[in-house]
Amino acid sequence: MRELLEAVADGSLSPATAEAELMGYVTGDAGRLDAARQQRRGIPEAILAEGKSPEQVVALAETALETTDRALVTRISDRQFDALETSLDETAPDATLERRGSTVRVLSADYEQPSLAATVGIVTAGTVDGPVAAEAEVVCADAGATIDRVDDVGVAALDRTLDQVDRLRDADVLIVAAGREGALPTVIAGLVNTPVIGVPVSSGYGHGGGGEAALAGMLQSCTVLSVVNIDAGFVAGAQAVLIARAIDAGRN
Known part of the structure; x- marks a missing residue:
């Protein structure tokens, strides 16, 4: 405790980082960031940009960057991304900003990229499934x-x-x-001995559209697979990371 207080006093540690060390989370005007989730769960907290103002997204991302050396932002709009890019140019000019679809990763200059001895295959049925797959991909790549x-x-x-x-x-x-009827995960699960995580995508129209038929089809699969919610790319990526990390531990 004393060392943390002295570090804050001499300026070598920010108050937000000290709060994260003591409490496991940081509270700001934009909400509370679970800075200890990576250590506790093996997956960092993702900042869901959807429904937030650009200012809130920027504030949470900068808090994550300050306390954990990286920020993971999902469902970001162009307006929110522009605000984040502009702010980081001033507050963290050495940070690296990576965007894939609507998912963004921000890395500080001090961030050490982990590496896992495991391969995650990310498969799409069609082009429309790309943004959801990209969200899962960023999570898996972030874990190494x-x-x-x-x-x-x-x-x-x-x-x-x-x-x-x-x-x-x-x-x-x-x-x-x-998307559509969601048959691809079921078919693939019958061809491999690898864990399969099915992600229903909100494509398709008419009866069962919006991903509902895909979700129902995957849940009713006669081959063994896990299923996440509609468009839940982050959840699928996080689940794959936990499996990949266990495989990595066994190999090492």
């Missing part, structure tokens, strides 16, 4: 897993899937995103 991205192998032309079977079997864990 090797990513193998396999796109546009939907069951409407099953040969596309079968052409990739050897590649899919090489992965340690698979995330499979599909």
Whole structure:
């Protein structure tokens, strides 16, 4: 305790970082950031940008960067991203800003990228599934897993899937995103001995549209797979990371 107080007093430690060390979280005007989640759960807290103002997104991202050396932001809009980029140019000019789809990762100059001896295969049925898959990909890459991205192998032309079977079997864990009737994860799970995480995507229209048919189909799968909620790319990525980390520990 005394060392933390002395570090704050001499300016070598910020009050927010000291609060994170003592409490595990940091409270600011934009909300409370769970700065200790990485140590407690193995997955950092993601900042859900959807429904927040650009100022709130910036404040939370900068708090995460200050206390954990990186920030992970999901469902970010162009307006929010522009505000974050502008603010970081002033407050953290040495930080690295990476964007993939609507998911952003901010890294401080002191951040040490972890590495896992495990490969996560991320599979999409079609182009529309890309943004959800990208969210999962950023989470897995952030944890240091090797990513193998396999796109546009939907069951409407099953040969596309079968052409990739050897590649899919090489992965340690698979995330499979599909909309419409959501058949792809079920088919792939019957072809591999790898854990499969199905992600229903809110594509499709009419009866069962918006991802509902895909979710129901995956839940009713006769092959063994796990299923997350509709468009829940972050959750799928986090689950894959926990599996990949266990595999890495076994190999090392």
